[in-house]
Amino acid sequence: MHIPDGYLSPQTYIPLFGVFVSVAAVAVKKVKDEVSARNIPYLGMAAAFSFIIMMFNLPVPGGTTGHAVGSAVIAIIFGPWAAMLAVSVALIIQALVFGDGGITAIGANCFNMAIFMPFTAYYIFKLLSKNTTGKSRISFAAFISGYLSLVMAAILTAVEFGIQPLIASTPDGKALYCPYDLSIAIPAMAIEHMLLFGIVEGIITAIIVNYFLKTEPTLIYAFRNRGKNE
């Protein structure tokens, strides 16, 4: 899901970079208000976790590879704003140091995996875990949150790829950037994430949320203010 350099037109990556910078500015303010100093080490670990989990490339036999991102579990436990910053740091270091994801696509990749994904995951989890304290219901909510948020982020990435031939082509119909249109990009990205990578993201999310529920339940951001505004 890491878009490399040369696949997105400037008309796509410049606005997305703008969105990323604006949201990051809000996230800094939110994290300042919401996160207490004793939880600082967790944020570092969350970023490192996201970095490491993305190294586990899994094959779709006969096809391509992909991986989980970790955004969903970070959003549930530390909040979507903290997840935004943590996953962005991981993505930027992947781009700068390891060439995984383009530098021109940093805004787009952060938008997909560090903004869209954690917020989607967080609200799906809140919705599904509403009014319940049952362990299995919460695990289920966590799984679906991880699964759907990754699949939806993959589809969003596919839309960014797929609109390129419409935005930028030569007069003789050759693409300037990503050569595949929406009709190819969306099924390709959606199916592999639905069949494998989404399931992995879901399982990771459920296991870790469960673990924190047992050991450090007061830490879980998604369960804060429970009963107050629900």
Added chain:
Amino acid sequence: MLSETGVKMNKLQKKILVILLLLCLITPIGILLPAYFNTGDAWGEWSAQTVKELVGYVPRGLAKYSGIWKAPLPDYNVKSADRSIVHKSGYYIVSGIIGATVTYVVMLLISKLIIRNGE
């Protein structure tokens, strides 16, 4: 590293750090499994050369931008000329530990800059 950043850790945090380190040590799964199943690149992450094989030409913008950035450790590899899967696994672990440590420290520093409440 812990004392440098001056952050005190509780038991759970120390445990998570150990788990993260262990995860780094098994990252080669992420290159061995795809190699075993002989799968290609992630969708949309092909090199310009591979795109040419797929669609018959290299899009002009792709040709222009694809080499714009020279990452110090491309593809989580230290020596890209070394084709041995065992060596590659070792480089992958080293890349994982370097990358995760840098990510951890950068995020820690950013968080410390941002957060000053609740001591």
